Amino acid sequence: MKLTDVLAGVPILDLHGDEGEIIHGITYSSRLVQPEFLFVAMKGERTDGLNFLDESLERGAVAVLSDRQMPDNFTRSWIQVDDARLALALCAANFYGHPSKEIEVVGITGTKGKTTVTYILEEILKKGGYQPGVLGTITYRGPKGELSAERTTPEAPDLQRMLREMVEAGATHCVMEVSSHALELHRVTGIEFRVTVFTNLSGEHLDYHQSMEKYFLAKKKLFLLPAEKRIAVINSDDPWGQKLSSHLPAGVITFGTEPNAMIRAESFAFSKNGITADIRYPAGKTSVQSALLGRPNLYNIMAATACALTLNIPIHAIKEGVASLRGVPGRFEKIENSLGIQVFVDYAHTDDPLKNLLETARELCEGRLILVFGAGGDRDKTKRARMGEVAGTHADWTIITSDNPRSEDPLAIISDIKVGIQKTGPSKYSVEPDRKKAIQEALVLAKKGDCVLVAGKGHETYQIIKEKVLPFDDAEVIRGILKEMEA
Numbered sequence: 001m002k003l004t005d006v007l008a009g010v011p012i013l014d015l016h017g018d019e020g021e022i023i024h025g026i027t028y029s030s031r032l033v034q035p036e037f038l039f040v041a042m043k044g045e046r047t048d049g050l051n052f053l054d055e056s057l058e059r060g061a062v063a064v065l066s067d068r069q070m071p072d073n074f075t076r077s078w079i080q081v082d083d084a085r086l087a088l089a090l091c092a093a094n095f096y097g098h099p100s101k102e103i104e105v106v107g108i109t110g111t112k113g114k115t116t117v118t119y120i121l122e123e124i125l126k127k128g129g130y131q132p133g134v135l136g137t138i139t140y141r142g143p144k145g146e147l148s149a150e151r152t153t154p155e156a157p158d159l160q161r162m163l164r165e166m167v168e169a170g171a172t173h174c175v176m177e178v179s180s181h182a183l184e185l186h187r188v189t190g191i192e193f194r195v196t197v198f199t200n201l202s203g204e205h206l207d208y209h210q211s212m213e214k215y216f217l218a219k220k221k222l223f224l225l226p227a228e229k230r231i232a233v234i235n236s237d238d239p240w241g242q243k244l245s246s247h248l249p250a251g252v253i254t255f256g257t258e259p260n261a262m263i264r265a266e267s268f269a270f271s272k273n274g275i276t277a278d279i280r281y282p283a284g285k286t287s288v289q290s291a292l293l294g295r296p297n298l299y300n301i302m303a304a305t306a307c308a309l310t311l312n313i314p315i316h317a318i319k320e321g322v323a324s325l326r327g328v329p330g331r332f333e334k335i336e337n338s339l340g341i342q343v344f345v346d347y348a349h350t351d352d353p354l355k356n357l358l359e360t361a362r363e364l365c366e367g368r369l370i371l372v373f374g375a376g377g378d379r380d381k382t383k384r385a386r387m388g389e390v391a392g393t394h395a396d397w398t399i400i401t402s403d404n405p406r407s408e409d410p411l412a413i414i415s416d417i418k419v420g421i422q423k424t425g426p427s428k429y430s431v432e433p434d435r436k437k438a439i440q441e442a443l444v445l446a447k448k449g450d451c452v453l454v455a456g457k458g459h460e461t462y463q464i465i466k467e468k469v470l471p472f473d474d475a476e477v478i479r480g481i482l483k484e485m486e487a
Helices: 049-058 084-095 114-127 156-168 180-184 212-224 239-247 295-310 315-324 351-364 382-394 410-424 435-445 474-486
Strands: 012-016 025-027 037-041 061-066 077-081 104-109 132-135 139-142 145-148 173-177 195-198 231-235 252-256 263-271 274-281 284-290 333-335 342-346 369-373 397-400 429-431 451-455 462-465 468-471
Touching: 025 084, 037 049, 037 084, 049 061, 061 084, 077 084, 084 156, 104 114, 104 212, 104 295, 114 132, 114 173, 114 295, 114 315, 132 156, 139 156, 180 212, 195 212, 195 239, 195 295, 212 239, 231 239, 231 295, 239 252, 252 295, 263 295, 263 351, 274 295, 284 295, 284 315, 295 315, 295 351, 333 474, 342 351, 342 474, 351 369, 351 382, 351 451, 369 382, 369 435, 382 397, 382 410, 397 410, 397 435, 410 429, 435 451, 435 474
Parallel strands: 025 037, 037 061, 061 077, 104 173, 104 195, 132 173, 195 231, 231 252, 252 263, 342 451, 369 397, 369 451, 397 429
Antiparallel strands: 012 077, 132 139, 139 145, 263 274, 274 284, 333 342, 462 468
16 A cells, blocks of 8 residues: 555645555554554653664664654655654554444443443344454454453554454454543544443543543543444443433433433342343333343443444344353353352452442342452552442451552552551451462351452453563462362
């Protein structure tokens, strides 16, 4: 593809060089540059792409795009733009031929529930006879395979390439988690979404966004991206969802449990076996059954159902899809055992999701509620005390441990959590920095009828300590300990 075609629609401040240059690829990483590539030099949190300019040229870059002026004596093509990330997204969409126009793309955003909604909707689409692809926090998967996800929403060139591969593999839909970071950094700019879904909003990533209002405005960007046809599916039980609906023009479908929701659960019940619900929608009423547990998953089912109805998926496929999903890795994932203990692994790593997790478990727990959790290092420190207060308020016993401490001292993180838990009254906690030992302590402490929650890491299969990424899978660790206990 010619450079001029790659740059179509990109706001350019200055261009030096040959617009007819043939471009065989686009990348933002000098390590990935190959002959006849366009290298987009961006400023990151830790590095600046311009520092790797010489390496990109040595590897064969024939053009460089940057938000800085061309260096003196530069001999290749140089494109200067105001926003390099925006330009990267638009160039990537051009280079891969705008694959989102050839596939139905669903974008799901919100603080909680994104991953589970993608799993439910994937099952619904399969039952409807379609070929879905999924891009999310746990894996990237499609008709021809599955890869572990490096991040919730990939960078724009990777995203456009994956969409093109899905189209060529015969996928009919792509169901995509869209993070607030991705929206702020223009990773999904250039994608035409058929349906955009808002699950809910609560305090998370505030170290990055600084306030709930800025966090909301980042999420809102998904619903304002250019598209020939798009419908927004919004949780109208959530106050931020109500605010989002009021900011959007026509084309909004609401879901929830309140009477004003267009698609609503009129009656529902929760048990240790799952969820049953009667759902009213404009054309009628249906009932669904799910093995997923707790109130948060009712909303996830509602979001997927509303999205499926918007996509004109038949009711029978919706019912069958909801019923067929047995669980989601690391999302209130039940670990079976013969000891009569209910054991769950969950990704809750901020205070509001942790509160929801504990409230959900309380409804299903006959005995004591025992919680194991920590907090990630090099992330929002203000949430730690709040998480501790939630734990002290809602759990019968808490074991505070390490999550991913990263560069921080695990004991310093634990100390921050203790500030919150100590506000809740008499001591109902212990400290064990070694995560495996903490999990073992909880399982040994539990008796028949008790419930053990291991929160924070969910589907993750590693633990980050200093510069090391060590293998650690909560679910597998639990299974190993339970096996020894059962023996």
